[in-house]
Amino acid sequence: xxxxxxxxxxxxxxxxxSMTLQCAQDMNHNSMYWYRQDPGMGLxxxxxxxxxxxxxxxxxxxxxxxxxxxxxxxxxxxESAAPSQTSVYFCASSEWDNSPLHFGNGTRLTVT
Amino acid sequence: xENVEQHPSTLSVQEGDxxxxxxxxxxxxxNYFPWYKQELGKRPQLIIDxxxxxxxxxxxxxxxxxxKTAKHFSLHITETQPEDSAVYFCAASGNTGNQFYFGTGTSxxxxx
Numbered sequence: 001x002x003x004x005x006x007x008x009x010x011x012x013x014x015x016x017x018s019m020t021l022q023c024a025q026d027m028n029h030n031s032m033y034w035y036r037q038d039p040g041m042g043l044x045x046x047x048x049x050x051x052x053x054x055x056x057x058x059x060x061x062x063x064x065x066x067x068x069x070x071x072x073x074x075x076x077x078x079e080s081a082a083p084s085q086t087s088v089y090f091c092a093s094s095e096w097d098n099s100p101l102h103f104g105n106g107t108r109l110t111v112t
Numbered sequence: 113x114e115n116v117e118q119h120p121s122t123l124s125v126q127e128g129d130x131x132x133x134x135x136x137x138x139x140x141x142x143n144y145f146p147w148y149k150q151e152l153g154k155r156p157q158l159i160i161d162x163x164x165x166x167x168x169x170x171x172x173x174x175x176x177x178x179x180k181t182a183k184h185f186s187l188h189i190t191e192t193q194p195e196d197s198a199v200y201f202c203a204a205s206g207n208t209g210n211q212f213y214f215g216t217g218t219s220x221x222x223x224x
Contacts, residue, residue: 097205
């Protein structure tokens with residue numbers, strides 16, 4: 001039981017490049033989330049998926065897209081990376097509404 | 113959307129003393145309030161949570177109190193130990209129960 005697995009752990013991009021962050025959970029959770037963490041700003045919600053087949057914008061969705069591929073997997077795509085997207089990205093899942101978030105180990109992304 | 117404010121941003125205590133971290137939230141529809149601990153370079157991990165039908169919850173040295181009328185909740189750590197040193201985040205579940213909004217974090221240092 002690995003919990004929430006994110007790949008890659010580290011990534012360096014040049015401005016304008018694209019990439020996809022992968023996330024998978026093996027806990028049969030219904031909801032999945034993408035957060036970014038910046039110094040002094042806590043965790044900010046980018047997108048979430050309340051259930052398979054649905055996705056919704058969070059606080060800071062601009063510049064990102066997501067895909068809920070199936071119940072297990074939820075990917076985050078940066079189409080044209082910008083230096084402002086330099087951050088640590090966390091994927092999380094929860095069993096249902098109002099239940100604890102389980103986080104992955106994070107992806108440290110640097111955009112130069 | 114929900115707005116969560118957290119204070120203080122940094123807190124230093126002597127080992128054995130108590131630490132208190134306070135959060136306020138804006139959306140009266142939020143009814144689930146988790147607290148996460150994040151050690152340097154690690155993922156956030158749930159330490160305690162409380163639901164809106166409960167005023168207080170304890171787990172060994174950790175307790176959380178909730179005042180729904182005033183829209184604030186607090187984390188209390190008693191008999192602090194050096195291993196309690198970390199960043200602590202509060203969160204509120206938002207009006208759908210799956211749009212978790214986080215405070216900006218409190219960096220707790222326990223001085224031996």
